[in-house]
Amino acid sequence: MLFKTIVIFILFLVVSSLFTALYSMIKDKGQSNRTVKMLTMRIGMSIGLLILLLIGYQLGWINPHPV
């Protein structure tokens, strides 16, 4: 359960950085690097999240669909 909570928390951070990027895209009108920086964070955290899921799976902390 703790592991799933962490996964959801990171997903929340990913969504937050995505929408912060949207905000700066509208506000800064292309004049700053804020948008591309937030999007870089977004992709970095997403890849980190996938790696975490795969590590969690290998260590038996989480299982896809119990069939």
Next chain:
Amino acid sequence: MSTQSGGYYLPAPSHWPIVGSIGLFIMLFGFASALPGTSDGEMGNMTMMYIGMAIVAFMLFGWFGQVIGESESGKYNAQVDTSFRMSMVWFIFSEVMFFAAFFGALFYARQLSVPWLSGEGNNAMTNALLWKGYAGDWPTNGPASVGGKFEIMSAYGIPLWNTIILLTSGLTVTWAHWGLKKDNRGQLIMGLFLTVALGAVFVALQAYEYIHAYNDLNLKLTSGIYGSTFFMLTGFHGLHVTIGAIMLLVMLFRSMKGHFTAKNHFAFEAAAWYWHFVDVVWLGLFIFVYWLV
């Protein structure tokens, strides 16, 4: 052509809105006419719907092409720029609501309505009298087993590969974005090309996965609540990947023609952001549909 008066941008009269209206009308009229009139569920002739879709595509191509031409010839002022950005916000708002509805349907079925059928909450009699013995385990096609026995897709295999492909395309589009910001046109073009190519691979693998689901797993759109939520979510996501890839393809062609600068590139940034959005939707899908049961 455009005229400016008192700082307000006044576009010249255009035939594109009426072309779009006619296209949409013919498309929806064609669709409604083809809907099954009897309970056998057979769709009628959909030719008119396709003609409407072709007119809409023609309108989009022509209208956007004209806007790009006007933008490149320097006709637009700061106010037009703001209106483009606000339009993007509303477009994204509608997209978020769209996916929220389908994710909402998944959560509602999984956390509430299916457990109720198995007797949870104050529904003990529902289970005892109507669906005796139904345990409500997810994934399910309901107590009546609508669509027959099915198997689900394993998270390992194509769904995992598709996640890796889409996340890699998120990397390449970010790399292209940095290329534009640093006035490195080669990096911009290469990054966009790789992103579009990865998007195409994703859609192809998704199509392969659907064929596998239909032929080998008996997992279909008609497989009860699981089948319908699975295909509606992944199918509409796939459609959005296709739309995003078309947008980025246009950005690729425009980059090759020398459009966009480090300070003036809203179309690119909006399309790139949209790609990130579609990527995050997939990540959410992958995690909720395949992992967090």
